Amino acid sequence: MKKIIPICIVGILLCTTFGAVAQSGDEKNQGNDMATHTVIGEYGTATWCGYCKYVHGALKALYKGGWHDFYYVSFVCDKNTHAYTRAITELGLTGYPTVFWDGKYRTDVGSTSSIPGDMSRFNSSIITCGARTVPNIDLTVSTVWLGSATMNITVTVTNNQASAYTGYLRCYVTEIESSMGWYDTAGHLYTFPFLQYAFNQAISVPASGSWSSSMIWNGALFNDGYGHTFAGLTQDNAFVIAAVFASSGGYVDETAGVRVGSNRPPNAPSSPNPANGATNVKLDPTLSWQCSDPDWFDTLYYDVYFEKDDATPDVLVSDDQTGTTYVPGDLDLESTYYWQIVVHDDKGATVSGPVWQFTTRGNSAPNIPSNPNPANESTDVPLNKILSWTGGDPDGDTVRYDVYFGETSPPPKVVSNQTGTSYTPGTMTPLTTHYWKIVSWDSFGLSSVGPIWEFTTSTAPNDPPVIPTLTGPSEGKVGETYTYNVTTTDPEENQIYFYVDWADGTNSGWLGPYASGHLLTVDHEWSEKGTFTIRAKAKDEHDSESDWATLTVTMPLKFRITTPFLSWLFEQFPNAFPLLRYLLRA
Incomplete structure (x- = not known):
């Protein structure tokens, strides 16, 4: 069995009287880890399944990435009755999508609704399956293309053990990409779709011996169960995968795959942006193009040639890039640039695209303010x-x-x-x-x-004076004169006027003008007992008035001393009789 397989030789193309011979050992995924065997995933799907596109995309991405030794077969159950039998009748599929790894050693049902999420699940399953202890057997598949959808397929199982080996061989004929028009719901053709078996049988291999068998497989003699034959199968699109299942437990002991045809070169780069011959192109464009490969699992690399005023550009500005865009930087006004993309795949096949050209814009003056x-x-x-x-x-x-x-x-x-x-x-x-x-x-x-x-x-803005500050006695005697102070400032330093309302039916009227910040002194005498709320406000020379300032004053009644004896008594003893003096306010 495979322990460490060199990453070389997928198919050795031999010119014989029968056609081309392909031998197992697909270089994409062989020898990329230390698994005990090559894992297989059997993928149950249907063309109408909404979530199946994520699983399909994840399987393609993992296979193309080449991180693990594995193959997968797509059972498109609504298009092929043989696929339906394997996925549903034999493997027991209950819902789409489902991937059965190594004969149900691990099963991934459903989808995470994202390709990266499903890749993570499958990565774990492949690693787990690849770590299993399996019998020491080797499996090889070889084909000879005979033309007209016909090939000779040979499968050999070598038993490296001291005891006999019994198992079950399934050899799936698939296509690299469906030629039958089987698409997932993302609009992508199904990859490695199962057509029909080449071998589907039990095998027995003697100790230290081998088992080998060949058969002629003719696509015109097989059909999908709905009357559509596989006569359209081509050599370059054919892919054969074989798996040996253990007779006990049904898990896979080894897998091998072979591409029947040879590597196909990439398609020529196309759809340039800017379009070929474009004019008035901005000075900082991003060049882009489209390119594909008939072998979807090939990785493509691009060399970019870009030059001004040279119809045969030979200045290499970027090489071996994997993206399909290039930013040339700031270009000159009203200049013609030529560019070309050369693509090569990871097998070394190279295709040169056509030379494209565009002319940059001129310059116009800025808009008039x-x-x-x-x-x-x-x-x-x-x-x-x-x-x-x-x-x-x-x-x-x-x-x-x-x-x-x-x-x-x-x-x-x-x-x-x-x-x-x-x-x-x-x-x-x-x-x-x-x-x-x-x-x-x-x-x-x-x-x-x-x-x-x-x-x-407009005119200068005018704010009223600040609310005045009003100070003075808060209580006193009726009939006596008291002094109060009023002051304020004006934001514009305008002349100011003051107005005081004594709350007894009298007021000062407008007094002024005075400079901003002036301290005004005013006197007042109340003639009645009571509590009075004095109010004061200010205005500037533009008649803009402030709000009121207030001060509450209490004026008790003043008693008159009319008895000569009391007057003489108080004069003789000025510090005596304080209570009496208070009551008489003497």
Whole structure:
């Protein structure tokens, strides 16, 4: 059996009177790990199955990546009754998609609804199956193509053990990609779709001996169970996979596969972008193209040739890249460039694409600045207005702006080379006409001069004085005079006036004008007992008034001493009788 298989020789093409001979050992996945044997996945699917496209994509990606020794066969059950029998009747499939690994040693049912998610599941199953202890046997498959969908298939099983080996051989005839029009729901042709068996039988191999058998397989003599024969099978698209299942347990002991035909070269690169002969191409294009390979599992590499003014470009600017895009950088104006893609696959087959060419654009001046804000000839514009405009460039070039601004026409330049389309002039002079214009420049030095716009500012903003500060006695005696202080400031340092309401039906009227910050002193006498809320406010020379300031004052009744004896007593003893004095307010 295989322990370590060199990564060489998939098929040895021998010219004989019978045709080409292919021997097992597909180079894509042979010898890429230390598994005990080559694993096989039997994939149950249907063309209408919505989730099957993820599983199909995951199997293709794993196979193309070449990370593991494995093959897979797609049983498209709604298109082939033989596939239906194997997947559902024999393997017991209960729902699509399902992948049976190594004869159901591991089974992956359903999908994660993503190709990477399913790849992760299958990766685990392949590693687990590949680590199994299996009998020491070797399996080889060889074919001789006879033409007209016909080939001679030989399978050999070599027993390296000291005891006899019994098992069950299934040899699947498949296609690299379906020629029957069997697509998954993502629109991709099924890969390695099962057509019919070449061998489906029990085998017995003597100790240290071998078992070998050959058969002529003619696609015209087999059909899918719905009347469609496989007469359209071609040598380059045919692929034969054989697996030996243990007679006990039914798990796979070894797998081999062989491509009947030889490697096919890639298809020629096509669909260039920019299109061949394109004009007015931008100066920083991303070149792209399309390319495929009839052998979908081949990896393609691209060499990019790119040159200015040379119809046979030979300057290699990128080699062995796997992507189908190339960014040449900033190009020259009104210049013709030629480019060519040479593709080669991982088998060494090379195809040169046609030479394509395109011409870059010319250059137009930037757009004339427009849509001024404030609009031209506006009035009553706020003193702190931010100016803005619309600029841009018809070619999409980066545009920078010079700003001219002032109170004379033409205005002086105040800013050079800015990228934004707004300008903040700061606080402007009230009731004044201001002039401004914009000159735009592109990265190639072309400019566009905007018209001179104008607007007139509003009057200066006026705020009322600050609420006054009102201080003075908060209690006193009726009939006595008390002094109160009032002060405030004005934000614009305007002249101010004060007004005091004494809350007893009298007021000071407007007093002033005074300078901002002046301290006003006013006197008042109350004639009645009570509690009074004094109010004071201020206004500026534009009659903008502040809010009220308040101060609460209590005025008890003042008693008059009319008895001569009490008057004489208080005069003789000025510090005596405090309670009496308080009651009489003496």
